[in-house]
Amino acid sequence: MGSFQSLPDDHQYRTLSQKTGFSLDQIAILHNRFKQLSQNEETLRRDDLKTIQDLESNPIRSEIIEAFFDRRNFQKDGVGSVEEIGFEEFLTIMSYFRAPPHHITEEQREEMRRAKLRFLFNMHDTDNDGTITLEEYRHVVEELLSRSGALGRETAKGIADAAMLEVASISVGHMAPDEFYEGITFEHFLKILKGIEIETRMHIRFLNMDTTVLCK
Amino acid sequence: MEETNPDPNPGESTQAVFTLNYPRIQIPFEITLWVLLASFAKIGFHIYHKITIWVPESCLLISIGLIVGGIMHSVHEKPPAVLTSNVFFLYMLPSIVLDSGYFMPTRPFFENFGTVLWFAIVGTLWNSIGIGISLFAICQIEAFGVQDINLEENLLFASIISAVEPVAVLTVFEDISVHEHLYIVVFGECLFNDAVTVVLYNLFNHVAAIEVVEAGDVFLDIGWFFVVGLGGTFFGILFGFVAAFTTRFTGKVREIEPLIIFLYSYLAYLIAELFTISSIMAIVTCALTMKYYVEENVSQPSCTTIRHVIKMVGSVSETLIFFFLGVVTITTEHEWNWGYILFTLLFALIWRGLGILVLTQIINPFRTIPLNFKDQFGLAYGGLRGAVSFALAFTLPDSIGRKKLFITGTIAVIIFTVFIQGITIRPLLKLMNVRKTNRNLETINVEIHKRLMEHTVAGIEDLCGQWSHYYWKDKFMKFNNRIIRKILVRDNRPESSIVALYKKLELQNAMEILDQMSGDISAAPSLISLHEDRKNSPKPRKKFLSSDVANMHELLSKNMYKIRQRTLSYTNKHALPNDITAREILMRRHTSLRRSFRAGSLHGTNAAKMSQKYFSLPMRQSLHSGFPSRRLGHTGDGDTESEIDYPSNRPTIRHPHRPSSTAGMPLRPLDTLKNAASSVNTVNEQNNVQRGNRRSHLSSRRTFRFRNYSDEDSEGEDQKSRSSPHAWVQEPQNSSEVQHPLIGRPHWLPQKPQ
Numbered sequence: 001m002g003s004f005q006s007l008p009d010d011h012q013y014r015t016l017s018q019k020t021g022f023s024l025d026q027i028a029i030l031h032n033r034f035k036q037l038s039q040n041e042e043t044l045r046r047d048d049l050k051t052i053q054d055l056e057s058n059p060i061r062s063e064i065i066e067a068f069f070d071r072r073n074f075q076k077d078g079v080g081s082v083e084e085i086g087f088e089e090f091l092t093i094m095s096y097f098r099a100p101p102h103h104i105t106e107e108q109r110e111e112m113r114r115a116k117l118r119f120l121f122n123m124h125d126t127d128n129d130g131t132i133t134l135e136e137y138r139h140v141v142e143e144l145l146s147r148s149g150a151l152g153r154e155t156a157k158g159i160a161d162a163a164m165l166e167v168a169s170i171s172v173g174h175m176a177p178d179e180f181y182e183g184i185t186f187e188h189f190l191k192i193l194k195g196i197e198i199e200t201r202m203h204i205r206f207l208n209m210d211t212t213v214l215c216k
Numbered sequence: 217m218e219e220t221n222p223d224p225n226p227g228e229s230t231q232a233v234f235t236l237n238y239p240r241i242q243i244p245f246e247i248t249l250w251v252l253l254a255s256f257a258k259i260g261f262h263i264y265h266k267i268t269i270w271v272p273e274s275c276l277l278i279s280i281g282l283i284v285g286g287i288m289h290s291v292h293e294k295p296p297a298v299l300t301s302n303v304f305f306l307y308m309l310p311s312i313v314l315d316s317g318y319f320m321p322t323r324p325f326f327e328n329f330g331t332v333l334w335f336a337i338v339g340t341l342w343n344s345i346g347i348g349i350s351l352f353a354i355c356q357i358e359a360f361g362v363q364d365i366n367l368e369e370n371l372l373f374a375s376i377i378s379a380v381e382p383v384a385v386l387t388v389f390e391d392i393s394v395h396e397h398l399y400i401v402v403f404g405e406c407l408f409n410d411a412v413t414v415v416l417y418n419l420f421n422h423v424a425a426i427e428v429v430e431a432g433d434v435f436l437d438i439g440w441f442f443v444v445g446l447g448g449t450f451f452g453i454l455f456g457f458v459a460a461f462t463t464r465f466t467g468k469v470r471e472i473e474p475l476i477i478f479l480y481s482y483l484a485y486l487i488a489e490l491f492t493i494s495s496i497m498a499i500v501t502c503a504l505t506m507k508y509y510v511e512e513n514v515s516q517p518s519c520t521t522i523r524h525v526i527k528m529v530g531s532v533s534e535t536l537i538f539f540f541l542g543v544v545t546i547t548t549e550h551e552w553n554w555g556y557i558l559f560t561l562l563f564a565l566i567w568r569g570l571g572i573l574v575l576t577q578i579i580n581p582f583r584t585i586p587l588n589f590k591d592q593f594g595l596a597y598g599g600l601r602g603a604v605s606f607a608l609a610f611t612l613p614d615s616i617g618r619k620k621l622f623i624t625g626t627i628a629v630i631i632f633t634v635f636i637q638g639i640t641i642r643p644l645l646k647l648m649n650v651r652k653t654n655r656n657l658e659t660i661n662v663e664i665h666k667r668l669m670e671h672t673v674a675g676i677e678d679l680c681g682q683w684s685h686y687y688w689k690d691k692f693m694k695f696n697n698r699i700i701r702k703i704l705v706r707d708n709r710p711e712s713s714i715v716a717l718y719k720k721l722e723l724q725n726a727m728e729i730l731d732q733m734s735g736d737i738s739a740a741p742s743l744i745s746l747h748e749d750r751k752n753s754p755k756p757r758k759k760f761l762s763s764d765v766a767n768m769h770e771l772l773s774k775n776m777y778k779i780r781q782r783t784l785s786y787t788n789k790h791a792l793p794n795d796i797t798a799r800e801i802l803m804r805r806h807t808s809l810r811r812s813f814r815a816g817s818l819h820g821t822n823a824a825k826m827s828q829k830y831f832s833l834p835m836r837q838s839l840h841s842g843f844p845s846r847r848l849g850h851t852g853d854g855d856t857e858s859e860i861d862y863p864s865n866r867p868t869i870r871h872p873h874r875p876s877s878t879a880g881m882p883l884r885p886l887d888t889l890k891n892a893a894s895s896v897n898t899v900n901e902q903n904n905v906q907r908g909n910r911r912s913h914l915s916s917r918r919t920f921r922f923r924n925y926s927d928e929d930s931e932g933e934d935q936k937s938r939s940s941p942h943a944w945v946q947e948p949q950n951s952s953e954v955q956h957p958l959i960g961r962p963h964w965l966p967q968k969p970q
Contacts, residue, residue, distance in 0.1 A: 037679075049679065052678055052679060055675055055678045055679060057694070058671055058674060058675045058678070059671060060668065060671050060672065060675065061675060063672075064672060064675040064676065064679070094676070097673065097676055120665065120668065120669070120672070123668075123672070140664075140668065141664060144664065144667055144668065144671065159664070163661045163664060167661060192661045192662070193661070193662065193665055197585070201666065201669050201670075201673075202669045202672070202673060203673070
């Protein structure tokens with residue numbers, strides 16, 4: 001383990017470990033990375049994350065970075081966003097991507113699914129109103145397709161529209177002529193993504209090996 | 217015709233009018249007859265559809281072969297000695313392997329790459345060595361009377377036995393929609409297993425010939441094994457790139473494009489054979505590498521031809537081998553040894569089962585989706601032996617003392633596995649409820665979110681510095697786009713293929729309209745005729761819908777990872793991938809038509825002007841009154857153009873200063889899609905029939921429009937004024953309040969996700 005300026009308490013690690021489910025080694029490594037990103041300060045800012053080179057080419061970079069500063073992801077029932085986060089929040093966000101352990105009950109699996117899907121939902125729902133409106137959805141699709149510049153907004157819009165239509169049809173079914181589909185609520189979101197094995201797709205294999213020397 | 221010259225040949229007095237010269241054509245004739253017979257057999261199976269569900273085709277082929285063999289035996293005829301080592305290794309095996317390699321679904325393959333190789337290489341080694349050693353142990357038992365078989369020969373036999381044949385299993389998997397990753401593991405394992413088997417076969421063949429084996433030799437052999445495998449891969453990739461490069465220049469000589477592909481693959485195979493490195497690996501990697509780039513360079517007919525020919529030749533080879541197996545079973549002399557053969561069978565089953573079990577335990581921690589017991593059972597039970605085993609056994613050199621025993625043993629194992637396991641695997645898998653793929657997941661939302669998740673995970677990985685295969689995939693795709701594609705692909709504008717896709721759809725729609733409007737493009741539709749057209753229901757557009765959704769998938773996948781998926785992820789071993797090719801044909805036809813359109817320089821302005829008059833508000837459309845006038849004059853804004861077309865479709869939210877979306881190519885791709893989509897909706901509803909028609913008119917107007925964009929710019933003002941009485945054409949300024957009318961007008965019966 002590297003040399004930290006202030007050695008974190010073992011006790012602190014343990015509480016974190018219990019809260020987020022990482023092993024002590026993994027926490028130490030992630031703390032290393034945190035320090036590296038924040039240039040040895042206590043808190044991390046958006047600019048620190050923006051400097052990561054590999055992240056540049058990711059189309060949804062801003063959403064990802066924003067997710068780190070979104071209070072809803074801190075599991076503390078807050079809303080809005082913060083300017084800087086500490087290591088505990090960093091770790092909490094990371095814990096959304098933990099792999100599901102092999103032997104967990106159905107409820108726990110369901111819990112994990114909900115948590116991960118909630119994370120994704122929050123990524124979409126930038127104005128914190130609890131629904132994903134067409135505009136927000138469209139924004140995400142545009143970003144996803146932004147790698148190929150020639151397509152432009154038209155395609156993205158069309159796709160987003162069709163997607164919303166799908167959600168409407170799945171969740172609400174046949175709507176009356178005067179009804180208006182507000183936006184995707186979290187429940188509808190769960191419904192449309194019922195089939196995907198989120199637990200396995202959305203996880204990172206956290207290594208027990210310190211790779212910070214290899215990162216830029 | 218009488219001879220006038222003095223007769224040189226005293227025996228013959230006249231030249232007969234008809235002569236039978238059988239010996240001259242004998243060989244090609246017999247080959248043709250055999251192939252024809254096998255084809256008849258194949259045709260025959262599919263007459264009664266149910267048979268092929270319950271009985272795998274290989275069974276049926278062997279049975280037919282048995283019958284024919286019986287017939288031949290009863291007339292004391294010997295089967296033609298066609299299946300020699302050369303014929304098999306030089307002609308039949310490459311076809312079979314190329315078939316498998318070319319139609320390997322690349323994305324699942326690379327996702328499961330490690331697992332596939334693990335099972336193929338280590339699994340085959342485990343099987344061969346395990347079976348070989350156990351058989352050797354059996355041989356020591358005096359009672360069986362096979363003591364003369366030494367270890368090398370046993371190993372040789374074992375390696376022949378461990379060659380697995382996926383055909384029947386994959387058909388069953390496909391039928392019951394087994395989960396993708398299981399499918400690809402079986403597929404990949406069988407493919408590479410062939411490679412390993414052939415290598416082992418050669419190795420043990422070579423070893424069996426030597427009298428004394430030394431320890432140093434063994435290590436050399438192991439090293440040689442790796443050299444062979446890697447060398448084959450290297451050659452394959454090399455040839456793949458060269459082939460792709462060659463196709464870059466075949467723009468003018470489209471007819472020979474398929475030939476290039478075949479020649480290069482075959483060349484890769486032969487050169488690898490020359491150096492006695494793994495030719496199967498060479499041809500497979502060649503096909504894999506080549507496919508991606510070549511399919512972008514060649515024309516559509518060439519693409520179809522390539523696939524068709526590969527499928528055909530591969531299928532013929534396989535059919536022939538099975539057929540021949542049946543014939544040979546009856547007609548050759550067998551050497552039957554109860555103990556040896558039964559134990560072979562037993563060991564084959566046991567070692568495979570054990571192997572899968574142990575190997576899965578080791579590799580599961582490394583897998584994203586671990587293989588559960590049912591998967592493992594499917595894998596183990598699906599280890600049928602087939603064509604390759606038989607051919608390898610049949611072509612054993614005569615120096616092996618117990619060749620006949622080996623052949624008999626192989627045939628016994630093949631027949632047992634193919635008949636018993638092949639027939640029972642389907643009910644068993646269904647019973648066990650093996651993990652299926654969720655075919656309903658083909659919704660756009662799911663697709664988008666899958667990609668979203670991948671990007672998110674990749675991003676977080678970058679962030680916290682923990683890499684996994686997404687990282688490598690990303691890096692490779694970057695390298696690919698930057699360097700490789702520039703060299704190998706002729707028309708290197710990756711985006712444009714998607715752009716072209718949508719334009720083609722637009723054109724497709726335009727063609728539909730033209731057909732409806734009796735082909736008169738430039739005439740402006742009168743109000744009357746429009747009304748009449750409204751009355752008739754438009755052609756059922758249902759057939760577009762799934763293609764639209766699938767197009768979106770293509771779009772999404774191509775954009776987000778720029779992976780070009782031309783083949784479906786599931787491919788029936790006996791059939792061609794059909795869905796996408798049909799669509800592509802349609803599309804390419806339209807592209808060529810479109811090019812001819814462009815040359816014709818339509819004056820669509822009139823039509824555009826006129827038809828705009830008929831942009832009245834559709835019924836029940838109340839949301840859009842009072843929109844501020846649109847600004848057509850918005851400089852260079854191709855997007856604006858489309859905004860007016862379908863205000864009811866278009867999101868009424870408009871970003872004010874959007875730059876032109878493409879470099880000079882106004883693009884409104886998805887209007888067509890939604891056009892079609894909404895048309896489908898409307899077709900479903902009787903009273904909305906006219907809307908469908910109107911949409912089609914709109915699209916035709918639009919297609920003309922963008923070609924004459926510059927003309928219309930000057931008319932922007934006119935149109936604006938003209939359009940103001942028609943309230944719906946305009947757009948709101950306030951973006952956030954008005955929701956998307958498509959969502960807001962759900963009475964259009966949004967379609968069920970396909």
